[in-house]
Amino acid sequence: MASEANSWEQAAKNVVPLDDPYEKGREVRQMLYMKRIPKAALASILSSWLYFGYSFKCLLDAQAVGLSGTALIVAWLSFAVQLAYAIPTGTTHLLALSAWGKEKRQPLLRLVGDICPTVDVFVVCCGEELRVLLDTVRAAAALDYPKHRYRVIVLDDSVSSSVEAEIRQLQSASKNVFYTTRGSKPKTHTKAGNLNHGLKYVSGLPGGPSDLVAVLDVDMIPSPHWLRALVPHILADPGIAMANPPQRHYNIPDADPLEQSMVILFDMMEPLKNATNSAWCCGTGFVVRRDALDGIGGIPEESINEDILTSFSLVAGGWQIVYVHEDVQWGLVPSTITAHLKQARRWCAGIISTAAVFHSPWVRKMTVEERYGVLFAPIGMGMAITFNMAVMVSLPLLLLSGAPLVAYSTDSQLRVVSILFLIKWLALFSHNFLAAQASNYHLSLFFRAGAWTIPFQFMTMVQFAISIVSGRGTPLFTPSGLVDLPAAKSLASRIKMALWDNGFIVPVVIVISLVAGVVASAKGAIQGNGGQDFWKELLVRAAWPPVFQIWSAYINDCSTPISYTLNAPPPPSRNSLMDRDPKTQVAYPNRHAKDPVRVRPSQLSAILRLMYCTGACVMAILLL
Numbered sequence: 110m111a112s113e114a115n116s117w118e119q120a121a122k123n124v125v126p127l128d129d130p131y132e133k134g135r136e137v138r139q140m141l142y143m144k145r146i147p148k149a150a151l152a153s154i155l156s157s158w159l160y161f162g163y164s165f166k167c168l169l170d171a172q173a174v175g176l177s178g179t180a181l182i183v184a185w186l187s188f189a190v191q192l193a194y195a196i197p198t199g200t201t202h203l204l205a206l207s208a209w210g211k212e213k214r215q216p217l218l219r220l221v222g223d224i225c226p227t228v229d230v231f232v233v234c235c236g237e238e239l240r241v242l243l244d245t246v247r248a249a250a251a252l253d254y255p256k257h258r259y260r261v262i263v264l265d266d267s268v269s270s271s272v273e274a275e276i277r278q279l280q281s282a283s284k285n286v287f288y289t290t291r292g293s294k295p296k297t298h299t300k301a302g303n304l305n306h307g308l309k310y311v312s313g314l315p316g317g318p319s320d321l322v323a324v325l326d327v328d329m330i331p332s333p334h335w336l337r338a339l340v341p342h343i344l345a346d347p348g349i350a351m352a353n354p355p356q357r358h359y360n361i362p363d364a365d366p367l368e369q370s371m372v373i374l375f376d377m378m379e380p381l382k383n384a385t386n387s388a389w390c391c392g393t394g395f396v397v398r399r400d401a402l403d404g405i406g407g408i409p410e411e412s413i414n415e416d417i418l419t420s421f422s423l424v425a426g427g428w429q430i431v432y433v434h435e436d437v438q439w440g441l442v443p444s445t446i447t448a449h450l451k452q453a454r455r456w457c458a459g460i461i462s463t464a465a466v467f468h469s470p471w472v473r474k475m476t477v478e479e480r481y482g483v484l485f486a487p488i489g490m491g492m493a494i495t496f497n498m499a500v501m502v503s504l505p506l507l508l509l510s511g512a513p514l515v516a517y518s519t520d521s522q523l524r525v526v527s528i529l530f531l532i533k534w535l536a537l538f539s540h541n542f543l544a545a546q547a548s549n550y551h552l553s554l555f556f557r558a559g560a561w562t563i564p565f566q567f568m569t570m571v572q573f574a575i576s577i578v579s580g581r582g583t584p585l586f587t588p589s590g591l592v593d594l595p596a597a598k599s600l601a602s603r604i605k606m607a608l609w610d611n612g613f614i615v616p617v618v619i620v621i622s623l624v625a626g627v628v629a630s631a632k633g634a635i636q637g638n639g640g641q642d643f644w645k646e647l648l649v650r651a652a653w654p655p656v657f658q659i660w661s662a663y664i665n666d667c668s669t670p671i672s673y674t675l676n677a678p679p680p681p682s683r684n685s686l687m688d689r690d691p692k693t694q695v696a697y698p699n700r701h702a703k704d705p706v707r708v709r710p711s712q713l714s715a716i717l718r719l720m721y722c723t724g725a726c727v728m729a730i731l732l733l
């Protein structure tokens with residue numbers, strides 16, 4: 110089914126720029142983001158160096174004039190906690206800095222006409238809801254693409270007779286739909302193996318393999334123009350192996366209480382990585398050259414996250430991966446908090462497992478920028494989880510001590526530290542505000558970073574390390590994060606399931622220990638100077654802005670599991686979120702479901718934190 114060289118060249122001549130006012134407006138916002146964010150990242154890094162450098166000097170000066178014992182230990186630990194909390198943010202700033210002067214953004218293109226490369230569209234499934242699968246297959250079979258130039262192949266790892274029967278029925282109506290299975294139900298995460306089976310299967314079909322391979326997860330409904338939007342990028346440059354779109358989801362509850370939109374990744378991180386030629390394979394919705402996949406031996410099977418390893422292999426092989434910032438696929442997020450946590454732990458294990466390839470010989474073929482871009486996930490996630498876990502354990506102990514959390518030898522030093530933190534804080538907030546402009550102003554996501562999942566992800570990292578060291582291999586996970594677990598109905602059963610079955614007692618303990626620590630620190634302020642200078646004593650304890658921003662964020666975020674359990678939004682009916690053709694049964698998410706404003710979280714917590722930290726620093730500067 111492969112195209113001849115001349116038809117490929119003719120198709121390249123039929124590529125035109127997209128003329129869409131909405132997309133042009135988003136392109137302008139993205140270009141401004143790419144110009145400004147590296148400068149904002151540099152300002153944030155420099156202000157952090159100034160703050161931590163001067164704080165270190167104050168510690169040494171305070172120690173020289175007699176600070177000792179518990180007070181000295183607490184001061185040093187407070188410094189370490191603040192630094193550990195800031196380091197993960199610094200890794201994202203380094204990514205932004207690497208994009209300085211590289212305002213590259215893939216243009217939005219369309220392939221017109223009937224002269225097109227051939228495409229094998231793989232839809233992978235493994236026991237998910239049949240109706241979800243059928244909606245994806247029907248949409249894939251109804252693409253605005255010449256029917257004789259693409260095939261839809263359902264790769265069924267559940268070996269389901271009902272799935273096979275339904276797909277065979279669709280095949281009778283649409284001759285370009287096929288069904289295949291490996292013949293035995295897999296026992297571990299096997300999406301890579303399933304895809305490799307698909308590569309072998311299409312090689313045996315009439316006409317052989319197609320020019321391109323496209324992949325859809327079971328829930329990802331493609332827009333009719335999906336292939337016409339992505340294929341042009343591969344046609345335009347013989348060095349481009351893969352074109353990736355963002356993942357969008359249409360069933361996220363209003364205000365996104367569990368932060369499932371992933372806008373930080375797809376609207377902020379991926380454009381930066383694309384600018385440095387280190388964009389990732391996003392796992393679904395991508396289109397890739399078949400010869401490029403054959404050149405790396407197919408889809409790598411060493412990790413749960415086959416998409417990241419595929420990225421590593423292609424880049425090391427001299428290919429380029431591009432990120433196309435256009436919404437062309439819409440899928441589902443887990444509808445219960447239990448399933449959401451399960452998916453988060455699965456992603457964590459998969460991303461961390463990719464660190465095992467650091468010593469692979471093909472990594473040495475990458476440039477420094479490419480290495481940092483593609484290895485950003487395991488490095489960034491590992492550091493963020495480890496450092497945040499250390500802060501969660503240490504911070505309550507620091508607050509419970511009742512001792513001052515900042516060391517200084519004179520009031521003038523405390524004033525300078527307050528000024529420097531104010532500069533650091535405003536620089537960070539400005540960076541986050543500029544970044545939020547690229548994602549419909551999801552500013553609060555920078556202050557609600559899913560911290561309640563950190564203890565569970567840390568346990569996943571530990572379990573993964575033990576399994577590897579002990580030789581037991583990679584821990585097992587259900588192949589799809591969409592297999593929702595049953596939700597309890599009564600309030601009592603929901604609370605029991607949350608606290609004990611799901612382990613949400615852990616974030617509850619963190620909240621209680623932090624609140625107890627804040628109370629103990631406030632008591633320490635009252636006793637710190639015989640009741641005199643209360644505001645100053647409180648300021649250098651729990652109310653100290655650099656520490657306040659941490660414990661207030663953790664209390665706010667670690668309360669999520671219980672608040673969600675007590676007042677979980679009812680999952681919307683899929684039919685209410687879709688427009689369905691009554692004749693063909695082809696369905697697409699409707700305008701309400703796709704509205705980005707609908708899922709934008711409240712900005713209140715971010716604004717209140719800005720007001721407090723700014724006001725407290727100003728008060729310290731004026732009063733001291």
